[in-house]
Amino acid sequence: MGRGCATALALVLFFLAITAGEDDRVSDLLRRQAGSKDGIIELDDTGIRHLAASANRPYALLVFFDAHHLRERSGLKLDELRGEFSLLARSYIKNNAGGSGESKIFFCALEFQRAQASFAMFGVNALPHGRFLAPGSGPLNASESMMELNDMVRSAEGMAAYVESKIRHKVGAIDRPPLVSRNQLLLVAAAAIVAAPYVLKKLLIEGKDTPFHNSKLWCVGALLVYFFSVAGGMHNIIRKMPLFMPDRNDPSKIVAFYQGSGMQLGAEGFAVGFLYTVVGLVVAFITHVLVRIKNKTTHRAILLVGMGVCFLAVRWVVALDHWKTGYEIHGYLPRGWL
CATH class of the missing domain: 3.40.30.10 (Glutaredoxin)
Incomplete structure (x- = not known):
């Protein structure tokens, strides 16, 4: 004992x-x-x-x-x-x-x-x-x-x-410092406020044939800004993401689409951004140009083609999201319709 x-x-x-x-x-x-x-x-x-x-x-x-x-x-x-x-x-x-x-x-x-x-x-x-x-x-x-x-x-x-x-534990949000410090931002804002009256007077009031008066330039700029935003341009810059990376199994090949929700390559963002831009251009064409066409047959034909292009673009985006994350998107009819 x-x-x-x-x-x-x-x-x-x-x-x-x-x-x-x-x-x-x-x-x-x-x-x-x-x-x-x-x-x-x-x-x-x-x-x-x-x-x-x-x-x-x-x-x-x-x-x-x-x-x-x-x-x-x-x-x-x-x-x-x-x-x-x-x-x-x-x-x-x-x-x-x-x-x-x-x-x-x-x-x-x-x-x-x-x-x-x-x-x-x-x-x-x-x-x-x-x-x-x-x-x-x-x-x-x-x-x-x-x-x-x-x-x-x-x-x-x-x-x-x-x-x-x-x-199996959350790291939490990454506390990444901003690209521009607070003092630098204040300095730029102060300079912009001081220079704004002079610049506006010279370009918008006294100027006549400046680029700021060219509607086509504004249209192209708006499209570029739209594409840059929906393609994740800031995501690629802040996180320094490459457009593509070598294949692990075969280094002679490249991978432009990474399967997994933890990361997005630059090529993926540009592909999705291109599809979004296509949808936006089709909608803009329908609402601003198509409404001026008098012929109903032509009007309907172009409208159906536009709807088909938009449907395919959205379908490719949904398919890419399902392949990348594993989540499926289902459509449901309202109960009142059943």
Whole structure:
């Protein structure tokens, strides 16, 4: 009886010691994270072994492999990727501070000069490179889940979708800084207010044959603005999305349409924008030009052709949305019609 109690007590103390050790690691990571300027914890060979090599680790690690001596190679875009990784880390920390996800995942970086043994252990022989270390994954090895830093996840939003699929927890909104600062915006607004009376007087009152008086130019400009907006032009600029990317299975081929709701390539937006523009032009033609045609037969024929073009365009957009997201759109008749 005494021997059984002693064994049970030893097991309890053993598990308490393990739990205390893991709590110490979490506290250490939170302390390092709080002291980091960009939310990324800088580790070396000793640090990654201490914080990651544990069979009972309750937290996940997302590791970004970096090399300062390769930052000058523009093709690798390590500075850009590091910035997006930092944006992801800061957004996650801000959105999950004090919540259940605060210590669910930590964002770390290994620099080649300080962690050459870790590069070799994970089998990293090319950059950019990222690794996801799941909770409780035990001893570190090259089989840990690799995050492919290709065009699909080069943005903070793409990395966030990857993280959410791994930890089953929301990263939250990416707190991306605006392209123009508040002071710059105020300066531009002040200059515009001061110059507005002079510009309006010269162009609209004193001018006669300026481009601002050309209705065709305004029409073309309106079409370009419409196409740019419905094609997701600002989305491509802000998130730096490529028009297309190489096929994973066959690098000699390109992929212009990515299946999945987590990302949209530039070519997809332009294709949908073109279809929207076609519908808009058809509607504009029907409401402004077709109404002037006197012949009813011609009028009806053109109207039917226009309706067919619009139907096909909308059908292609719906089909693309279904292929991309998996959601289907169903039509329902009002109950009063049945």
